Amino acid sequence: MAEIRIRNTNERISNEGEVLSFLTKQNVLYEHWDASKLPAHLNDKFTLSDDDKGEILSTYDSEIRDLADRRGYKVWDIVALSEATPNLPEILKKFEQVHTHTEDEVRAITAGRGIFIIKGDDETGYFDVELSAGDVISVPEGQPHFFTLMDNKAIVAVRLFIEPAGWVADPFEDPAFVK
Template sequence: MATIRLRETGEVIEGHDKVQQFLESQEVLYEHWDMSKLPAELNAKFVLTDEEKAQILTAFDTDIRDLAERRSYVDWDIIALSDSTPNLDELLAKFKNVHTHTDDEVRAITAGHGIFVVKGESGYYNIELEPGDVISVPEHTPHFFTLMDDRQVVAVRLFIDTDGWVAHPYEEKEYSVE
């Protein structure tokens, strides 16, 4: 289950209901999908063939289509990142820039871990995501995504715009991503 860490106070929010309540207050959608749907051989696999990506999408097809219908998403894909990903450090450096989108940024974690850092009403907070966690950061909300120490994640991404989303830089003088 996801864990929230408030950067300003150090407060930690845990437990499905408390995390969901906090994120709802921030207008961030949070759900948890049943990970038993994922074929066992894909539970900890971070370098995926196109066929394996299709297997993940098939396994969660009902969940994806339900979310897509409720939130007007029209396209989805799989992203897999690990130390085997070419130019991973350069890619992560781009992710660590606070930005906004004119589209929601949606992730359903199917393996590994990731962190969304989001600007809320009272400052920045981390959303530490585990397999099964699904979030949708609303359009125009300052945020960035990075990996946890194990540096590996597989996630379903959903989009409203079939071209995907475009990051718009967000600058804030008193904020540092480190």
């Protein structure tokens, strides 16, 4: 279940209903899929074959298609990151810059943990959304954010896109952001 930390106040929100309410007010879509659907042999597997990726996509096919139909997403894939990922520090450095996109950034976490840092409304400022298996988030186009891994340094997620080529990050310079 997702947990939120508001950076300005260090307030934490962990109750499912309160998490959903908070994210809705920030225009961020949040859902929770049944993580227990994932076959056991994929629960903690972060180096995936094409067959593994296909099995994950097949397992969550109805959820993916439902979300895609509701939100206009046309293509999806799997991203897997872990200590075994070549050049992981360089990849994370690219992710860990505040940016925006011309379409939503959608992640459905199937294994591991990750964190989105998102710029909220003026009153809220930046907040962290800590995600684990079953959490689904969609950061709207144009909303400043970035994504990184948690201490476990391992995640598998379904990514959904409107444009078949995927999204491109546009840097967002914000003096108000402090890591």
